[in-house]
Amino acid sequence: MLIDRGLETIGRYFILLGKVFSKPEKTSVYYKQTMRELVYLGVNSIGITAIISFFMGAAITLQTAYNTENPIYPAYLIGLGCRDSIILEFSSTIVALILAGKVGSNIASEIGTMRVTEQIDALEIMGVNSASYLILPKMIATLLFNPFLTLLSIIIGIFGGWFVGTQIVGVITSEQFIYGIQYAFIPYYITYSLIKTVVFAFLITSISAYQGYFVKGGSLEVGQASTKAVVYSSVYILMFNVILTQMLLT
Amino acid sequence: MITVKNLYKSFNGKEVLTDISVTFEPGKTNLIIGQSGSGKTVLLKSIVGLHEIDRGEIWFGDVPFNKLGFREKKEIRKQMGMLFQGSALFDSMTVEQNVRFPLDMFTNMTMKEKIKRVNFCLDRVNIHNANHLYPSELSGGMRKRVAIARAIALNPKYLMCDEPNSGLDPITANLIDALIKEITEEYSMTTIINTHDMNSVMEIGEKIIFISEGIKYWEGSKYEILNSTCEKLNDFVFANSLAKQLIRK
Numbered sequence: 329m330l331i332d333r334g335l336e337t338i339g340r341y342f343i344l345l346g347k348v349f350s351k352p353e354k355t356s357v358y359y360k361q362t363m364r365e366l367v368y369l370g371v372n373s374i375g376i377t378a379i380i381s382f383f384m385g386a387a388i389t390l391q392t393a394y395n396t397e398n399p400i401y402p403a404y405l406i407g408l409g410c411r412d413s414i415i416l417e418f419s420s421t422i423v424a425l426i427l428a429g430k431v432g433s434n435i436a437s438e439i440g441t442m443r444v445t446e447q448i449d450a451l452e453i454m455g456v457n458s459a460s461y462l463i464l465p466k467m468i469a470t471l472l473f474n475p476f477l478t479l480l481s482i483i484i485g486i487f488g489g490w491f492v493g494t495q496i497v498g499v500i501t502s503e504q505f506i507y508g509i510q511y512a513f514i515p516y517y518i519t520y521s522l523i524k525t526v527v528f529a530f531l532i533t534s535i536s537a538y539q540g541y542f543v544k545g546g547s548l549e550v551g552q553a554s555t556k557a558v559v560y561s562s563v564y565i566l567m568f569n570v571i572l573t574q575m576l577l578t
Numbered sequence: 579m580i581t582v583k584n585l586y587k588s589f590n591g592k593e594v595l596t597d598i599s600v601t602f603e604p605g606k607t608n609l610i611i612g613q614s615g616s617g618k619t620v621l622l623k624s625i626v627g628l629h630e631i632d633r634g635e636i637w638f639g640d641v642p643f644n645k646l647g648f649r650e651k652k653e654i655r656k657q658m659g660m661l662f663q664g665s666a667l668f669d670s671m672t673v674e675q676n677v678r679f680p681l682d683m684f685t686n687m688t689m690k691e692k693i694k695r696v697n698f699c700l701d702r703v704n705i706h707n708a709n710h711l712y713p714s715e716l717s718g719g720m721r722k723r724v725a726i727a728r729a730i731a732l733n734p735k736y737l738m739c740d741e742p743n744s745g746l747d748p749i750t751a752n753l754i755d756a757l758i759k760e761i762t763e764e765y766s767m768t769t770i771i772n773t774h775d776m777n778s779v780m781e782i783g784e785k786i787i788f789i790s791e792g793i794k795y796w797e798g799s800k801y802e803i804l805n806s807t808c809e810k811l812n813d814f815v816f817a818n819s820l821a822k823q824l825i826r827k
Contacts, residue, residue: 357682442668449628450666453738454680455655 361465370473385488393499407508424528436557439540585634659729
């Protein structure tokens with residue numbers, strides 16, 4: 329029974345993806361939709377990403393300083409630890425988890441409301457591929473914009489670490505921190521982080537859209553779909569984080 | 579013309595439509611009447627392909643609609659307009675954007691031409707100076723009229739209306755009925771209306787089918803409905819006390 333339902337869900341998910349990636353009816357309309365979603369899902373997420381990244385960077389710096397108090401560790405390790413933690417894990421995975429909450433619930437509730445108020449049926453009756461029209465622009469927008477958010481998060485996170493570590497608390501000097509963030513830098517880490525971001529963006533959009541698209545009932549069920557979108561997206565992000573790390577870093 | 583032949587539809591093993599056969603004629607207002615839960619909406623949604631049917635045939639003119647693939651169905655759907663029970667206007671778009679949507683999607687008209695067409699359709703349904711309002715800023719009757727304007731934007735051959743009067747006061751309901759009838763005759767559309775409103779039946783019921791528990795019991799016109807010998811239909815038609823008193827007199 330559970331296996332049947334699981335297989336049915338997987339089947340429906342891939343059938344939905346098939347519909348999403350079929351040829352758009354009118355490219356110009358999809359282009360406008362994508363631009364709208366870039367603002368709605370991307371630009372509007374800059375604020376939350378910046379705030380989280382700043383405090384995340386600050387906390388990582390203070391924690392690293394606390395754990396490397398022993399004089400045998402050079403002070404620049406604080407900057408190095410802050411840089412690598414942010415690039416490898418926090419700016420891609422933690423920001424993705426935050427965006428799963430913000431963007432994922434947004435997508436699921438928007439599409440779910442359109443489903444229960446028959447707006448999706450109205451699209452279908454007009455001859456519009458509703459799955460493609462509603463989901464593809466969101467997917468393109470997040471796939472294009474989330475890497476930018478990750479880069480922004482890296483910059484702001486490291487700045488947050490520097491600012492709090494050197495200017496506010498004073499656990500390290502500015503020179504040592506800057507030396508640390510330049511020391512043994514491996515550019516591939518950025519690529520790794522961006523690859524993860526793109527995969528996570530796809531997971532957030534597709535899982536949330538699936539939850540919204542197949543909702544049945546009313547406002548209560550839309551709320552439940554929104555919750556499921558966040559929970560499932562988060563679980564799959566963490567699962568794929570392990571898989572991608574194994575694939576890309578070992 | 580839309581022809582339905584021996585249509586069966588079930589959900590989770592429970593049959594909700596049984597052996598429905600009917601022809602809906604162009605230029606006429608064809609009504610499907612019946613109690614709530616009788617299967618009217620399922621029938622309408624099955625006809626337009628929103629529900630996959632179990633058995634039977636649905637013909638749009640000489641095209642076997644239910645046998646078509648996804649892409650072929652889309653082509654037929656471009657000739658359809660549908661008015662939903664809750665209007666189903668896109669709530670993040672203005673009135674003008676709602677009516678313009680099918681034109682944006684399926685025509686190569688210039689913006690000027692599209693606006694002209696939008697204004698014509700809105701004018702046709704007596705909506706004025708509301709182009710930049712959102713659906714949430716409109717009354718129920720206005721929303722229905724905007725939905726009709728959107729449905730006729732592409733000059734459809736088929737118009738489907740699912741309970742167009744639900745939630746409206748009797749005067750507005752009459753206006754919507756009259757509007758649908760006028761548009762049907764003007765564009766010679768095949769119009770199907772789901773309703774349980776007897777006033778609509780007597781106003782615009784040129785062809786009526788009555789269904790109960792998913793079975794078609796009666797077919798006729800508004801002139802024949804009051805003299806029907808179908809017991810289930812009479813129970814439905816004369817359900818309210820006013821009708822009963824009139825019959826007694």
